[in-house]
Amino acid sequence: MGKVSIHWFRQDLRLSDNPALSHAVKQGAVLPVYILDDEAAGDWKMGGASRVWLHHSLAALKESLGGHLAVFKGSAEHILTDLVAETGAETLTWTRCYEPWRRERDERIKSRFQDMGLDVLSGNGSLLWEPWTIRKGDGGPYRVFTPFYKKGCLAAPPPREPQPAPDISDFAPMPSSSLEVGALELLPTLPWGEEMMQHWTPGEKGADQALDRFFEVGLSDYSEGRDFPARPATSGLSPYLHFGEMSPNQAWCFSGRAGDFMGCEKDAEHFRRELAWREFSYSQLYFHPDLPTVNLNRKYDVFPWQEDTSLLRQWQKGETGIPLVDAGMRQLWQTGHMHNRVRMVVASFLVKNLLIDWRQGQAWFWDTLVDADLANNAAAWQWVAGSGADAAPYFRIFNPATQGERFDPDGDYIRQYVPELSSLPDKWLSKPWEAPEAVLRQAGVSLGKNYPHPIVDLKASRQRALTAYEQVKAHE
Ligand code: FAD
DSSP states (O other): OOOEEEEEESSOOOSTTOHHHHHHHHHSEEEEEEEEOHHHHGGGOOOHHHHHHHHHHHHHHHHHTTTOOEEEESOHHHHHHHHHHHHOOOEEEEEOOOSHHHHHHHHHHHHHHHHTTOEEEEEOOSOSSOGGGOOOTTSOOOOSHHHIIIIIITTSOOOOOOOOOOOOOOBOOOOTTOBOGGGGOOSOSSTHHHHHHTTOOOSHHHHHHHHHHIIIIIGGGHHHHTTOTTSTTSOOOHHHHHTTSSOHHHHHHHHHHHHHHHTOHHHHHHHHHHHHHHHHHHHHHHHOTTTTTSOSSGGGGGOOOOOOHHHHHHHHHTOSSOHHHHHHHHHHHHHSOOOHHHHHHHHHIIIIISOOOHHHHHHHHHHHOTTOOHHHHHHHHHHHHTOSTTOOOTTOOOOHHHHHHHHSTTOHHHHHHOGGGTTSOHHHHTOGGGSOHHHHHHTTOOBTTTBOOOSSOHHHHHHHHHHHHHHHHHTO
C-alpha cells in the first residue's frame, strides 16, 4: 500500500474549500474519519438539536465521499492512535477548532503524533481570520466590535478565496472497527427531531441551496429586512457555518460578488459585517476561554439573579403570555432556530424581566438550537446580559410588546407560532392583556384559559431589573 493520510473531520463537514482535506489528498490515499468525542467535551457535549443535525450532516458527508467515511465514538486520542498503527498513516490533517476543550485536546494530539514522526497539519477553515492575528496595537484583544472589524479585520490581509473540492480518487481501506452513523445514537427517541428537520437539509448541498435562496430572495433586503422575523431576509446559514458545511470564506466572497452583480453592495457589506460578529465572538472565546461560564465584566458577579424553575419552564415552553417571546421560544422548539431580533428579545426578557441568570438561558439554547455554538452563544448571552464585550447597557431593556409592534407589524410571525391569538386584530396582538374583553371574546381568546396571562408585569419587572442593576453599579 502507498502513503496513507488521515483527514479528521470535526467542524468542517464539507469537501469544498477545505484546505486541510486538500493537503491530505495530495499526500496519498485518504482515510476520512469522524470521531464523536463526548467525554473530552465535558460540560460542552453537543446538545439535543445539534446531535440531530450532526446525524444528518454525517450521512450527507458520507454519501458525498462515496461511503468512505470511517465513524467512531470515544476518545479521539486513542482512536487516532489505533488508526495510525493500523493504516501506517504518515499524515494527519484537520481543520482548527477554537473551543477551549478542543484546543487543549488537539495540542496534545498534535505533539504526540509529531513526536512519532507524522506530518500533522491543522488548517484554517472555520474562521476568516485566526483570532490571534486580530489584536489591538498594544497586543491585547479588542473589546469593542467596530474597531475590531474596521481596524482589525478589514486592515488585515483579506480572507482566502474559496478553493474547489479536491478530486479524491484514492481512498485508504475502511477500518473494520468503523461504525454506521446510526450507531452514534445521535437521534432522540422522541419524534421531535423529525419535525424539526422538516425545516432543514443538513450537509454541503443544503448549505449551497440556502446560500442560493438567500441571494435570490434575501440579500437585496438584508440591511432593512434582517430585523423583521417574518421577512425572508436573513440567510439561515448559521448551522451550516457552525458545522462547517459551508466555510465563512464561501459566504464572505460569494456574497461580495452577488452584491456587486445585483447592485446591492450595501446589503452585502452588512451581511459580511454580521459574519464578522461571528469572528468577534470567536476572538472573545479565544482570549477568554471561560466566556461561557464567567462574566466578562466581573462587576456583574454580584448581580442578584433569582432562582425560579417555574418561570424558567414557562419561558422555555413559550407560555409567558407575552406573544413575541412565546412565538420565539416556540419557533426554537419547532425548528431548532430563532430569528436574531427575537433571540435578543427573549434573552432580554429572561435576564431582565425575569431576573434569571444568562447561563440558564444559554444552556437552553445550547440544547435546542441547531446552530448552538459555544462562541456565538456565550458572547451573545453576555452581550444581552450587559456583562459581555461591547454589550448592550443593562439599563436598556427591550419592551417585548413594543418590539412586536415594531418588528412584526402585520403579526405574521406571532400568528404563525402563537395560533391561539391569530384572530386578534394587529393592534392587540403584541399585548393581548390590554385588549378590551369584547375584542378578546370575538377573537376566541380567553386569557388564563387558552392563552396565559403575562407571567410578569412588564413595567414593574423593568423597574425591578433597574433596582437590581443598582447593586452592580455600586461595585463600579
Ligand atoms: P444572518 O443574519 O444571515 O447572518 C449571517 C451569519 O452571520 C450567521 O449565520 C452567523 O454565523 C453570523 N451572525 C449573524 N449575527 C450574529 C451575531 N449577533 N453574533 C455572531 N454571529 C452572527 N448564533 C449562532 O450561530 N449560534 C448560537 O448559538 C447563537 N446564539 C445566540 C444567542 C443569543 C441570545 C443571541 C441574541 C444571538 C445568538 N446568535 C447565535 C447570533 C444570531 O442570532 C444568529 O447567528 C443568527 O440569528 C443566525 O441566523 P442567520 O444565519 O439567518 O443570520
